[in-house]
Amino acid sequence: MKLLKLVPDNTNIKFLRLRIPFYVISLLLMAASIGLVVTKGLNLGVDFVGGQMIRATFTQSQSVPVGELRESVGKLGYGEPILQQFGKPNEVSIRMKLPEGSEKNVALANEMTGKITAAIRAEHPDARIDGVDSVSGKVSGELFRTGMLALGLAMAAISLYIWIRFEWQFGVGALFALVHDVTLTIGLFALTQMEFDLNIVAAILTLIGYSLNDTIVVYDRIRENLKKYRRMPVPELLDLSVNETLSRTVVTSLSLLITLLALLILGPNVIFGFTAAITLGIFVGTYSSIYMAAPILIWLKVSSASFVPVETALDRQERLARGEKPEPA
Structure with a gap:
């Protein structure tokens, strides 16, 4: 029996071709989310207002x-x-x-x-x-500040980890993708005025973890391909990497969405906001891994030399002295 494949092996979607329009749309949505938070505010729950x-x-x-x-x-x-x-x-x-x-x-x-x-x-x-x-409102205000501080520190620590594991450009890309995801999710709560409490902070931390996991999978494949295809143009290499990880991304996202949609429709009202935050996070997290985290590497000048050091003249002389063949140009 032939296994069902949601994404064929020969999939070759040119994601990076539309990177500029999608970046513009995402920046506009982020600005709109920030504007909604400033103008309408968040409907803070008992945890944050007393x-x-x-x-x-x-x-x-x-x-x-x-x-x-x-x-x-x-x-x-x-x-x-x-x-x-x-x-x-x-x-x-x-x-x-x-x-x-x-x-x-x-x-x-x-x-x-x-x-x-x-x-x-x-x-x-x-x-x-x-x-x-x-x-009291004072204690609740402290909870709100602590919750927001937790989100900020989580994103900073994640970016530092990716910087150490990959290169600084990847840390910047991951941080931007996480800021994008969190901003749009908070913007949803400002727009709909759903209650924003500690459960929502937990949901945002959860979607940060999901988005990061998806981004690291894409980044790891990009790093492998940068070493493997040193002469390939970076935009084509990023497209290749995203397409190679697309099957895993689609299967994971659909599995989560099936459960989350069931909770949205049939679940109790008390966890509706929590479920809505994670459901939106699945969409924006998958989107940001493809259209935010990957394209920014082009503008940050990532190349094959980021992981394979460029050979100096002295290195070349020593290698030839050892009788090793020169690498193809």
Whole structure:
């Protein structure tokens, strides 16, 4: 039985032919994403802006009635609650953003908490309120800064690793591709105003790892071909390298997308933002490996000499003295 191949062995797509138009489009999308973040801002979640956390136990139930509880709290008009099971299956935490104006008037937060706990007790008689905790805006602001610092340090460390493993041009290319991926993903959240919390930071770190993995596979093949085809023009060599790794890229991306699309359509709302971030990241990560990370090597003057040192006159004399044949020009 003949195996199914999504990408034929003789595939020869001229990716680099359209490198300039795609670079222009990508730079415009990055600028638009930054503009959206500046003008519209991000819809920061409780983790980053502070809020109230109510802990409850459903004493007569084996598990938390998540759907009913979400509906009970959501209809009060304070926004979508974040429900998280902890400890036993019948224990839950309910996180809510602080209502507008609560920074100046603490009574507003207490009023919201009172209405929520009253609604839970009214519709769920077996619910026991175990405690109410407040997350201050100052602590949440520190979490946001720490999360953004983690993203920046991760990208810098990755670029340094690629610099050491390959050449500095490859580190610059990988860093630009990662900045491209992260910027477009954050721009999606600024455009749609989906909640941006610590789960999304985790999703962005995940897509950084995926994009980096895809980029390193392409870069490794480029390095091999630079040593193998020293006389081939760099644009043709980059096209060859991308086409040789295309089958692996397509199979990996499709496998992930099948799972992610199922989660987007059938998964719970609480992980929708996380799943959406990774799904977009699969697309932009694959795209950036081909049209961002590879073409930039041309403008950074990568050549076969980057990995095979050019022979000096002294080296040539010593080699001829040893009786070795001269290398073809």
